[in-house]
């Protein structure tokens with residue numbers, strides 16, 4: 001996150017002597033991205049963060065691609081993804097390319113007997129159903145319906161859920177995920193025309209510190225493999241850190257919509273950016289107020305980006321027969337637009353309660369076997385009159 005955060009105890013100057021009450025030294029770690037050029041945090045551990053005891057297993061979790069080259073519009077019924085006890089097993093990649101994985105998950109239980117670390121992807125976890133706590137070695141964040149949790153690559157974490165009824169929409173990104181640059185000034189501060197500001201971004205406030213030795217399993221993801229790595233000390237042994245690289249939460253309900261007299265284009269809904277895709281939030285808002293305006297979108301040719309819409313809540317005005325948890329995929333190369341009747345239906349409407357998350361990727365997405373299990377194979381004909 002491009003603003004400074006400090007939690008726990010740190011010495012007044014970096015890379016200097018920092019002792020425990022018993023006189024021993026704490027162990028410093030620079031937790032950085034993009035070599036030494038990207039965002040980083042300086043972390044102080046009770047123990048060396050390097051004490052690997054054992055690499056117990058290595059196994060692939062690569063998505064199984066069913067359609068590598070896709071030209072068909074799809075609807076996927078996300079809530080048909082079956083709940084699973086284990087968090088990592090519950091994550092089903094439905095769409096994938098070399099920049100990102102788009103994942104649906106319905107985990108029933110918290111990650112109890114292991115920690116998880118994704119080494120080469122930032123994870124954007126959208127909470128559709130469920131409450132609980134994201135616990136990380138850099139502090140904890142409570143979550144609820146509508147939260148985006150941004151977990152930068154390398155953050156060791158667990159997810160604690162309050163109940164078994166959880167639905168997550170996750171984007172796993174090999175490109176760093178930032179807030180849009182056009183909403184930040186040259187210092188990184190969010191500008192007045194930004195649809196959210198620093199006050200809306202929740203930073204970790206509660207640091208769990210364990211000074212424990214033993215056997216601690218971290219499931220480490222690297223290049224589509226999971227490595228079961230056993231460490232000799234508790235991964236949550238940080239006494240303090242400061243810097244710019246840490247997990248944070250942002251609620252979709254805190255996104256302030258930008259509206260106009262006539263239909264506003266999708267970039268006004270943009271919430272996150274990478275150099276490979278954007279993430280937009282469609283939130284309840286007043287419709288266009290020109291007396292002759294058509295609130296429904298026009299047909300559009302996303303000629304060079306695939307469009308994924310994840311429907312969260314409310315009535316999605318431009319679509320017929322869309323329910324919460326559904327995903328629509330409109331592939332690059334062909335135009336798409338409102339369903340028959342949607343334009344007429346929208347005229348005279350003054351507001352919408354729709355809530356949705358959109359991911360537009362600049363490279364085509366491959367459709368996985370998991371996606372075809374929940375696919376509506378007739379959706380591509382749904383514009384026929």
Ligand SMILES: [Fe+2]
Pocket residue numbers: 300307330336
């Ligand atoms: Fe679209």
